[in-house]
Amino acid sequence: MSSTQSAPPRNHGRAGRDLPAAFASAFVLLAAVALGLAFEKTAFMLVVVAAVLVAVWELQRAFATRGIDLPEQPMMLGGAVMVLVAYFWGAPALVTATAVTCLAIMLWLLRRGIDGYVMNATAAVFSVIYVPFLGSFVALMLAEGGTTGGGLDDAGVKGILTFILVTVASDTGGYAAGVLFGKHPMAPVISPKKSWEGFAGSLVFTIVAGVLLVVHLLEGDWWVGVALGLIAVVMATLGDLCESVIKRDLGIKDMSQVIPGHGGLMDRLDSLLATIAPVWLLLHYAVF
Incomplete structure (x- = not known):
């Protein structure tokens, strides 16, 4: 018998996660968000742009497993522009930048010829809407208090914190109740x-x-908080399910391994991307 033994596999529990690594990664990510918002929120936009670029890279690698070749360069450039114009010039500029990005992608793909054009173009436009377009609503939320400044006195910072915390509450509540009481599968x-x-x-x-x-941070009406909670839980759940469908269709478990204990960045952004647009719409018209 050999004197050396292989280490036993780590028990990830019912959740299927490496919890110590997951909590450590979550702490680092939340700390980066908090620091960016606390000092200068314009600098936080660099974090948003970086997240969009990493997510596009992950999607490019994931789609490649099925022979779908996304044009990474125009998607990254267009995605960065979409986020920035949304922050500095608002929703109309975002719509225009999105349209231009999609057209630029279709023109870029013409260089490859006819074979696979529809498949690649469709997947690329889908990816642009899924990541940079939805992610740009973070920029719209942050710009609610102006494009300079920061700190908890800023309306945009409060909106971002509210959006993140309600989404975290949805994930946390679902995880805790699912581990303790989960017996009836949803999907x-x-x-x-x-x-x-x-x-x-x-x-x-x-x-x-x-x-x-909403009541204590945004100083809004309680019913807005109820509406916010309902919107967030439905959209966060749908976002998680939709990304699960994408991964199963592509035959992969995680989008990548860039975040220890969590997998890919997209594996953490799925709920946030699905939640941000309706949350921004509600807070924009009912609170700000």
């Missing part, structure tokens, strides 16, 4: 670990967080 073919009990936990956590944040 067993798509996401076997997601249960209706977990969804109920997400609902409770998110509505409570929404009311507390």
Whole structure:
């Protein structure tokens, strides 16, 4: 018998995660967000742009497993421009930049010829809407208090914190209730670990967080907090399920391994990307 033994596999528990690594990664990411917002929110836009670029890179690699070749260069350049124009010039500029980016991608793909054009162009436009376009609503939210400054007195910073915290509340509530009480799968073919009990936990956590944040941080009406919680829990759940469908269709477990304990950046952004647009719309017209 050999004197050396292989280390036993790490037990990730019912959640299927390496919890110490996951919590450490989450702490680092949240600390980076908090520091960016606390000092100069314009600098935080660099974090948003960087996240968009990494997410586009992950999608390019993921689609390549199925022979879909996304044009990475115009998608990255266009995605960065979309985020920045949304921050400095608002929603009309974002719509224009999105249209130009999609057209530029289709023109770029003409250089490759006819074979695979429709497949690659369709996947590329889908990816542009999924990541840079939705991600640009973070810029719209942050710009609510102007494009300079920072700190908790700024309306845009408060909006970003509210958006992030209600989404975290949805994920946390769903995780806790799912691990403790989960028995009835919500979508067993798509996401076997997601249960209706977990969804109920997400609902409770998110509505409570929404009311507390809107009333005490944004100084808005309680009913806006309830609406915020309902929107966030539904959209965060749909975002998670949609990304699970994408990964299963592509035959991959994680988008990448750039975040220890979590997988890829897109594996963490799925709920946030799905939540930000309706949350911005609600807060823009009901609070700011």
